[in-house]
Amino acid sequence: xxxxxxxxxxxxxxxxxxxxxxxxxxxxxxxxxxxxxxxxxxxxxxxxxxxxxxxxxxxxxxxxxxxxxxxxxxxxxxxxxxxxxxxxxxxxxxxxxxxxxxxxxxxxxxxxxxxxxxxxxxxxxxxxxxxxxxxxxxxxxxxxxxxxxxxxxxxxxxxxxxxxxxxxxxxxxxxxxxxxxxxxxxxxxxxxxxxxxxxxxxxxxxxxxxxxxxxxxxx
Amino acid sequence: xxxxxxxxxxxxxxxxxxxxxxxxxxxxxxxxxxxxxxxxxxxxxxxxxxxxxxxxxxxxxxxxxxxxxxxxxxxxxxxxxxxxxxxxxxxxxxxxxxxxxxxxxxxxxxxxxxxxxxxxxxxxxxxxxxxxxxxxxxxxxxxxxxxxxxxxxxxxxxxxxxxxxxxxxxxxxxxxxxxxxxxxxxxxxxxxxx
Numbered sequence: 001x002x003x004x005x006x007x008x009x010x011x012x013x014x015x016x017x018x019x020x021x022x023x024x025x026x027x028x029x030x031x032x033x034x035x036x037x038x039x040x041x042x043x044x045x046x047x048x049x050x051x052x053x054x055x056x057x058x059x060x061x062x063x064x065x066x067x068x069x070x071x072x073x074x075x076x077x078x079x080x081x082x083x084x085x086x087x088x089x090x091x092x093x094x095x096x097x098x099x100x101x102x103x104x105x106x107x108x109x110x111x112x113x114x115x116x117x118x119x120x121x122x123x124x125x126x127x128x129x130x131x132x133x134x135x136x137x138x139x140x141x142x143x144x145x146x147x148x149x150x151x152x153x154x155x156x157x158x159x160x161x162x163x164x165x166x167x168x169x170x171x172x173x174x175x176x177x178x179x180x181x182x183x184x185x186x187x188x189x190x191x192x193x194x195x196x197x198x199x200x201x202x203x204x205x206x207x208x209x210x211x212x213x214x215x216x217x218x219x
Numbered sequence: 220x221x222x223x224x225x226x227x228x229x230x231x232x233x234x235x236x237x238x239x240x241x242x243x244x245x246x247x248x249x250x251x252x253x254x255x256x257x258x259x260x261x262x263x264x265x266x267x268x269x270x271x272x273x274x275x276x277x278x279x280x281x282x283x284x285x286x287x288x289x290x291x292x293x294x295x296x297x298x299x300x301x302x303x304x305x306x307x308x309x310x311x312x313x314x315x316x317x318x319x320x321x322x323x324x325x326x327x328x329x330x331x332x333x334x335x336x337x338x339x340x341x342x343x344x345x346x347x348x349x350x351x352x353x354x355x356x357x358x359x360x361x362x363x364x365x366x367x368x369x370x371x372x373x374x375x376x377x378x379x380x381x382x383x384x385x386x387x388x389x390x391x392x393x394x395x396x397x398x399x400x401x402x403x404x405x406x407x408x409x410x411x412x413x
Contacts, residue, residue, distance in 0.1 A: 006308060079293055079295050083271075083278075083293065087272070087287050218275065
């Protein structure tokens with residue numbers, strides 16, 4: 001527990017303190033900027049924007065999830081943090097699980113907050129916004145888990161950053177289908193499925209990530 | 220205190236397509252030290268990483284009756300933080316061992332306010348030495364420990380390792396430079412090349 005707390009404190013300080021992981025601010029700004037681009041591209045038609053707006057918010061969230069991937073694990077492996085954890089008997093799985101929590105905290109809730117100005121820019125209705133917010137709450141842990149697994153798998157690759165973006169998009173499609181799909185059906189079942197996928201991904205991520213980091217060390 | 224021990228049996232290591240060494244066996248008891256010598260690329264660092272449990276050997280076993288510490292060319296401290304702050308993380312993780320007195324023992328106490336990225340090579344090495352084994356593990360793996368240290372720091376460190384061994388701990392030094400420690404045996408990896 002002491003170890004988990006120490007790890008979490010360092011991770012959060014790095015993510016929110018404007019440390020070398022780019023901080024939590026950058027993905028959020030990127031998210032708002034993406035949402036802002038759509039009215040310029042498709043024209044200021046309020047009916048069209050209100051109809052497509054929920055989906056646009058989702059796509060913007062997905063793109064923002066790509067941004068922090070290359071700083072998530074690679075610097076720690078290069079600097080020998082994972083080696084020093086390992087000789088102290090701290091499992092890679094534990095480190096990755098804590099990193100997952102910290103990553104989501106620095107990315108999920110800020111994105112949900114940023115969805116408010118984004119919704120205003122797109123002229124979303126209140127009930128659409130509510131579904132989007134619930135969807136983001138259900139979907140962002142899954143996005144964080146996918147991102148972390150991809151970061152672990154590409155940690156030893158030179159072109160990892162570019163590849164990570166390409167990998168995340170197809171893997172996030174199920175989350176997008178159910179999360180954004182809940183907007184058109186208006187049902188809770190889509191949200192429930194999104195949450196189920198998220199939970200599954202969060203359960204797998206520490207183990208997949210830990211194994212990937214050990215494999216990267218062998219390589 | 221339980222006497223420390225290390226037993227390495229019939230170890231073989233492969234990196235990529237190359238077999239680096241095979242049939243390597245040795246034993247180490249508390250208070251003993253071993254220096255691994257051999258030309259570049261014979262697998263000195265790989266052997267240390269196998270013993271540390273960071274690499275899997277191709278064959279053979281490592282049995283260890285103690286905790287292990289590893290010093291290599293990396294420094295696991297956050298570069299943007301001042302040295303003292305960066306050590307606070309490890310202080311929480313290791314339950315102490317990185318206070319002002321500990322920093323002073325490696326002549327780092329005056330650098331506590333300096334961001335890690337501004338430290339010189341020798342200062343980084345001294346920080347890495349402190350970080351690797353402030354918690355006094357039974358076996359200390361030292362990969363080129365004298366690289367970057369000035370003459371005084373190198374002499375200090377060799378004295379420190381001597382005192383560490385005298386307390387019944389074990390050390391393995393991988394270096395082609397001479398290393399002075401009482402009772403240091405030598406193991407030439409070239410003898411185990413395929």
